[in-house]
Amino acid sequence: MSSYSTIVKLHKSCILEANNKFKICNQECDCSDDSCPNVCERKECPETCSSNKIKGCQNQKFRGYGIGKIKKSKEGKAEPTKPNVEIRETEGKGKGLYATKFIEAGDFVIPFTGDYVSDQEKTRRFEVYGAKMMDTYFLDSGNHAIDATVSGNQAKYVNHSCNPNLIAEKWKLHAMPKNVIFIAFIAIKNIHEGDEFTFNYSFARDDSCNIECKCGSPNCSGLVGKKENVWKDGEVKKNGSKKRKMLAEVDVDSKRTVKRRR
Numbered sequence: 001m002s003s004y005s006t007i008v009k010l011h012k013s014c015i016l017e018a019n020n021k022f023k024i025c026n027q028e029c030d031c032s033d034d035s036c037p038n039v040c041e042r043k044e045c046p047e048t049c050s051s052n053k054i055k056g057c058q059n060q061k062f063r064g065y066g067i068g069k070i071k072k073s074k075e076g077k078a079e080p081t082k083p084n085v086e087i088r089e090t091e092g093k094g095k096g097l098y099a100t101k102f103i104e105a106g107d108f109v110i111p112f113t114g115d116y117v118s119d120q121e122k123t124r125r126f127e128v129y130g131a132k133m134m135d136t137y138f139l140d141s142g143n144h145a146i147d148a149t150v151s152g153n154q155a156k157y158v159n160h161s162c163n164p165n166l167i168a169e170k171w172k173l174h175a176m177p178k179n180v181i182f183i184a185f186i187a188i189k190n191i192h193e194g195d196e197f198t199f200n201y202s203f204a205r206d207d208s209c210n211i212e213c214k215c216g217s218p219n220c221s222g223l224v225g226k227k228e229n230v231w232k233d234g235e236v237k238k239n240g241s242k243k244r245k246m247l248a249e250v251d252v253d254s255k256r257t258v259k260r261r262r
């Protein structure tokens, strides 16, 4: 059964270097990086944002995918931005999501869409899907779960890797309730055409984690979504090694620095 329920990482609070002041959104910036206050807070700009008269506001990616406001085609159907992704079979991991063109580190790749459900509703749905022997796809945002099982987009096929090329970020959308969190997959490395997209499931510990990990990374923890144990000096603990005292279970992803470019 394919199922996951992942705690998504919060973006780091915006740290500006001493001499790097915020620009004024709608006047000075093109809303493409953390110097824009909205981007920095991971908040999509309103549709009326007229930053950068030539390029247009670069911080409306969810809207571009038809989320927040659906663009209508001539036939009146939703017409989301064509994603730079395709679903293919992997070796040993079921389906996976692959890049169809080069994507630069820091770029927005795809939103994770689905039904927003409470914990109670999530439990109920698990039972319903289980009874029907369906694969389930839940992503936990902290506030609520996003159930992509039936209504989700291609993002639900992103597999786990202990050395991923994506992170899942929490975003707020303009004119949407403040407590509704939207999720975007953001590249943390340059990703080439044909590469598989992956992120670290970082499961909250429960039985669903007992899946042998086939990510093939040198730092693989052995189980899908299992957090790595890291020694105080930063070296990753190898299976079976108990020589030194552990500092703590740390999340290796949280140490990554992500170049922001949207």
Ligand SMILES: C[S@@+](CC[C@H](N)C(=O)[O-])C[C@H]1O[C@@H](n2cnc3c(N)ncnc32)[C@H](O)[C@@H]1O
Pocket: 001, 002, 003, 004, 092, 093, 094, 095, 096, 135, 137, 156, 157, 158, 159, 160, 161, 211, 212, 213, 214, 215, 224
């Ligand atoms: C959210 S689904 C991802 C899409 C899935 N491959 C599919 O075909 O539907 C998560 C499931 O994919 C598989 N999977 C994901 N990453 C894996 C990995 N690194 N090693 C082995 N299986 C993996 C596991 O079966 C897991 O329960």
